[in-house]
Amino acid sequence: MARFVFPTPLMSPSFSPGSGDIAPEVLAAQARPALPCPGGELDALLQSLAERMQPLLGTARPVYFLGSSASGLMEAAVRNLVEGTLLVSVGGPAGERWARVAAGCGRTVERLEVDWGETLSAEKLAAALQAQPYPAVALTHHETATGTLNPVAEWAEAVRQASPDTLILVDAASSLGGLPVEMDAWGADFVLGVSQHALNVPPGLGIFSVSARALERAAQVAGRGWYFDLLTLERQRLRDQTQDCPPLGLLYALDVQLDRMQAEGLTLRWARHAALGQRLREWAESRGMPLLAPAAAQSPLVSCLQNRLGLDVAALNRYLQPRGLRVGQGVGMLRDRTIRVAHGGELQLHDLEALLNAFDSFLTQ
Amino acid sequence: MARFVFPTPLMSPSFSPGSGDIAPEVLAAQARPALPCPGGELDALLQSLAERMQPLLGTARPVYFLGSSASGLMEAAVRNLVEGTLLVSVGGPAGERWARVAAGCGRTVERLEVDWGETLSAEKLAAALQAQPYPAVALTHHETATGTLNPVAEWAEAVRQASPDTLILVDAASSLGGLPVEMDAWGADFVLGVSQHALNVPPGLGIFSVSARALERAAQVAGRGWYFDLLTLERQRLRDQTQDCPPLGLLYALDVQLDRMQAEGLTLRWARHAALGQRLREWAESRGMPLLAPAAAQSPLVSCLQNRLGLDVAALNRYLQPRGLRVGQGVGMLRDRTIRVAHGGELQLHDLEALLNAFDSFLTQ
Structure with a gap:
């Protein structure tokens, strides 16, 4: 096959959701020479980025970075935190993705559905959890396909009231960076985001945080694997020692974009x-x-x-x-x-x- | 925490394995504006890169790209292709990683060990497979920690003779691009590599290929998940439709590096x-x-x-x-x-x- 020829000029992605404009200096930051990997400078960069991302995730918990899409981080949540059945709120493609990923991981899925664009009522969510104490519930903060911002604060409150032991997993892939995400205020146990949506960084970097009780739950779950194993990632973080080489260019780009966001x-x-x-x-x-x-x-x-x-x-x-x-x-x-x-x-x-x-x-x- | 300050000048990584020098034009390629994702141009780029990587992997099979480390691709191989026990050849950290990833995925691991730096004899490998028909065997092409190039051609021949149904999984993470990898000539079923070693591209891109019989085997295995599910990846490829957004900057960098390698x-x-x-x-x-x-x-x-x-x-x-x-x-x-x-x-x-x-x-x- 012929060598791929890049379109010139590149199509402007303005106003087309899912492929946000990226500032030239953020794109250019990717081209910084690579830090030695693994190594002390890399760990210092990860630590700095983690602390700078905490206000955007609304958490005082550690923040993790992984070369992954949002679906990959859903897989991390499911493999580590769900044994048995996952209750999933579905009102668009992101909710559908939660259901498909959980099924792919061999978990049973119970769906709470509304028409695409609508939002599930907190009462229906509470009722489902009163009927059966699911180990975890998967929520979607923002459905970019329908333009719907879901009431995660209300939902999470309803979950905690109805079933305090149920872990609360939140996909904030398309909202993180673009509007407040409030992991700690929600009482959420796993919140995931990605680089390429409202953070306006190129695609490929997954960003997430996890509660202390969720890490304890993960320790009881077998077959968590390696790449998405929360306990391996936490062990590496505590040792200041990433064993895998992360997508460095995207860490550099995020670093510059956080400067820009703070300046505005x-x-x-x-x-x-x-x-x-x-x-x-x-x-x-x-x-x-x-x-x-x-x-x-x-x-x-x-x-x-x-x-x-x-x-x-x-x-x-x-x-x-x-x-x-x-x-x-x-x-x-x-x-x-x-x-x-x-x-x-x-x-x-x-x-x-x-x-x-x-x-x-x-x-x- | 204070903002991370990049070391100036960056330490030269020359001669330090695992963090190869990257050509300035390869680094700079990462900063190309993002193609819409998903979209036709992205699929054309993936298709072009896949065909350009086939000679480097020594295969006529399709080539897949995924935001992942080598360990992540090991997890893909194990989750999709191994039910029961994996036989692992261990002569250094890469072999150890195969064993650890498989155990993390809940598989039983049988180790064939030699001292670090040494190579397992094909006879011992054949004997192990004659004693028990393992569903798959995990091999390491190149151990960068010990400077050992293993005789994968010989090993694979021994496996095929002793146990034709055993799938042959090969980690070529640190050799791909730097010396011949011969997936088809070996008769290997899964061969994995990464961007940052001998391809001299920044870290974060996983590259692999899989045999037709391995894809058939995967279809029988439950709980393959989503991110690393070979059948999902193959379905997306056939439809020219990546559902997840890959690390575009690394695809651009690989494109330029393949030009450089072909020019030399x-x-x-x-x-x-x-x-x-x-x-x-x-x-x-x-x-x-x-x-x-x-x-x-x-x-x-x-x-x-x-x-x-x-x-x-x-x-x-x-x-x-x-x-x-x-x-x-x-x-x-x-x-x-x-x-x-x-x-x-x-x-x-x-x-x-x-x-x-x-x-x-x-x-x-």
Whole structure:
């Protein structure tokens, strides 16, 4: 086969969820010469990054880094913390992924389902746990396919009330960095994120934290393996000794991106995302494309517009592309029924206004 | 904690095994803007890289890429291909890792051990398999801690003769790219490598191939999980659809490094490694530091010198460091008994001569 030829210029990923813009200096940071691996400098870097990530995960617990996707970290949670049946809340593809990963690991899965975009009520979650004391429940903080921000604080409170011994596992893959994640305040036992969504770092780095009681639970579970074994990772951390060589370039990129996020101010960054979301929602409603998610659960990072005008999203993107713009197609069963617009990360209000102007021109052409 | 401060200038990793020099243009390639993920361009890049890696793995089978260390790919092999007991050849840390990963996955492990640096005889391997038809045997191509290149072709032939149904799993983590790996000629069922050793690409990318009969075997094994599930990976490949977002920067870096390796010529590159090894061996023997590995199994990539002069390797490195040079400490039980010198990757004869001159000055100071 011929050598792959990179597209020139690269398609702009703006407003297309899941492939956020990455700042040039963050991309460039990957090219730093490699630190010796394993080695003392690497451990100092990991330690520094872990402490800088604690406020973003909302935890005082240690933070771990691993070359992995979100699904891989779900596998880590399941293999270490779930013997028997996992209760899974499913309202979109992320919830589906929890269920599929757990089944792949040979666990029984009990699903609590709502229509894609909707949110499960805390009462239904509590009722399921009162009926049966599941060892763990898997929740999704943010569904990027539906633009739904789930009430994890409420859910976790309901779980703790109904079944205090049930471990609370939270996928924050698409929210971490883009809005508050509150592991300790939630009382969550495992919270996972990745580099490439709202952290706006290139893909490939998994980031997670785990509670003390979950580590104790893991010690009772056999067949945890090696790569995703929480006790091996914790042992390496305590010894300041990573045995495996992590994706160094992504650690360097995260280091620079955390500088950028701190320079802007986390709260201001999150407020910017929310303001863009507000502007987009008002525009979309006025054009007859209300959001899929109910008002109380609309995401500050990505909006999923109901495609009530029957627009051809591929044609829309062909119109937007020469203008350096692009929106997201719907996902799965929502493919033709929705249009997705990301408004987190590095995007500014003037970027969004440019998109809305172009979108309006497309509508009136 | 304070922000991590990168050492300036970075320590030169030359001649220190496990952290090979990386060409500036390979490092820089990581900073290319991200391709949309998932997407058609990404699949075309993966397909191109897979075909370009086939000659390096010595296979006509598909090649897979995954954000993972070598241990992670061992876990993939074990979870998918081993039910019951794994027979493991152990002659150094890589063999030990096979055993530890398999045990972590809940498999029984039967060890065939030799002293570190030595190589197991094909006869002993055959005898073990005649006594019991293990479902799989785990071999190590190259032990970077001992500088031993194992006779995998001979071993695999012995396995196939003694027990044709036994799957042959080969760790080529530290040899892939630096010397011929011959998956198809060996008749191996799973061969794994990583980016950061003899491919001289930054760390974090796992690369492997798997035989058709091994994929059939995997279909019978329960609890394969998700991240390392061979059938999920194969399904995604056939659909041209990666569901997870791979470490893109490392794919870009590998693409550029394969250009560089092809420009030099693979055979010439390997001959260069061997010539440097020959020069080093002669020097080391003349200085009273013969190699640990027996003559027939000495690695063209890294030499493990017996520290018969009782040198303090830390003091040696303190002497070498201002000259931009560095050698490797012994590993594990060989820590004080050996000195390791890498001579693969980007190193040229004049680099080695500079090291030997400095080493001689240290010896006579």
